[in-house]
Amino acid sequence: MQQVSENVYVETYTRGCNHGFVTTSQGVVLIDTPQIPLDAVRWRHEIMKHGEPLYIINTEPHLDHVMGNFYFPGASVISQQGVRERMDDGFPTLQELRERISQADPDSLWLLHGYAPHPPEITFSSGMTLRVGEQMFHLMHLPGHTPMEVCVYIPGERVVFTGDNVFHRVQTFLHEAEPEAWLESLKRIGELDVDVIVPGHGEVCDKGYLEEQAAVIHDWLGAVREAKGKGLTLEEAAKGLGLKKEYPMGQGLQGMEDWLREMNVNNLWQKV
Numbered sequence: 207m208q209q210v211s212e213n214v215y216v217e218t219y220t221r222g223c224n225h226g227f228v229t230t231s232q233g234v235v236l237i238d239t240p241q242i243p244l245d246a247v248r249w250r251h252e253i254m255k256h257g258e259p260l261y262i263i264n265t266e267p268h269l270d271h272v273m274g275n276f277y278f279p280g281a282s283v284i285s286q287q288g289v290r291e292r293m294d295d296g297f298p299t300l301q302e303l304r305e306r307i308s309q310a311d312p313d314s315l316w317l318l319h320g321y322a323p324h325p326p327e328i329t330f331s332s333g334m335t336l337r338v339g340e341q342m343f344h345l346m347h348l349p350g351h352t353p354m355e356v357c358v359y360i361p362g363e364r365v366v367f368t369g370d371n372v373f374h375r376v377q378t379f380l381h382e383a384e385p386e387a388w389l390e391s392l393k394r395i396g397e398l399d400v401d402v403i404v405p406g407h408g409e410v411c412d413k414g415y416l417e418e419q420a421a422v423i424h425d426w427l428g429a430v431r432e433a434k435g436k437g438l439t440l441e442e443a444a445k446g447l448g449l450k451k452e453y454p455m456g457q458g459l460q461g462m463e464d465w466l467r468e469m470n471v472n473n474l475w476q477k478v
């Protein structure tokens with residue numbers, strides 16, 4: 207765990223997405239939750255040293271961001287309404303979760319006993335402001351990596367959690383991206399008065415990286431456009447696309463390279 211400002215703590219080295227929490231005089235606000243059950247219960251113990259977990263803000267509906275909500279039963283979950291809809295429609299069954307966790311961390315299997323998804327109870331459309339103690343949280347709907355992506359700007363700490371709109375020096379997942387909206391969202395993030403960016407994956411960074419993140423998206427768009435221009439089929443493009451930025455896969459995502467290339471091309475093929 208890393209302290210990135212006076213009251214903000216983040217973990218970037220566990221399997222799944224980055225997650226963090228903000229301490230206030232009233233209690234603790236979490237941003238996303240650990241996917242692996244053992245990481246989630248350990249995270250809870252860490253948080254309890256700082257106060258009661260009051261709210262969880264989910265930045266998106268992907269399992270690595272929302273699965274751990276279950277381990278914080280007393281906290282209210284907040285997100286963009288699309289996250290709620292996605293969790294209501296398409297959450298994996300307990301059997302599917304068991305299979306995934308038995309691959310990822312068999313020691314965590316026993317903690318799936320009684321598991322149920324914990325979707326957002328509080329939702330918003332374009333944005334909301336949450337005040338807890340002396341802290342203010344601006345929850346901004348900034349579509350990009352998913353259509354329902356949320357950034358959490360904490361002006362008092364000069365920190366923003368971008369969710370997966372930023373993959374810092376690890377491979378970018380564009381499998382359900384809205385690329386044009388994503389580029390706009392990166393500009394909006396760039397206008398925030400912050401010193402620290404907590405990305406969805408990869409290590410903590412600052413606004414200096416945003417230009418490079420935009421370049422990665424342009425690079426993917428360019429490569430798919432070029433493949434289409436050459437008359438390649440979707441299948442050929444999905445196999446052969448070479449990219450300039452050869453970053454490693456993020457934590458716990460090794461072995462997904464081929465799937466990622468195929469899914470990114472599949473999605474962008476419809477958008478260029």
Ligand SMILES: [Zn+2]
Binds near residue numbers: 266268379
């Ligand atoms: Zn994601």
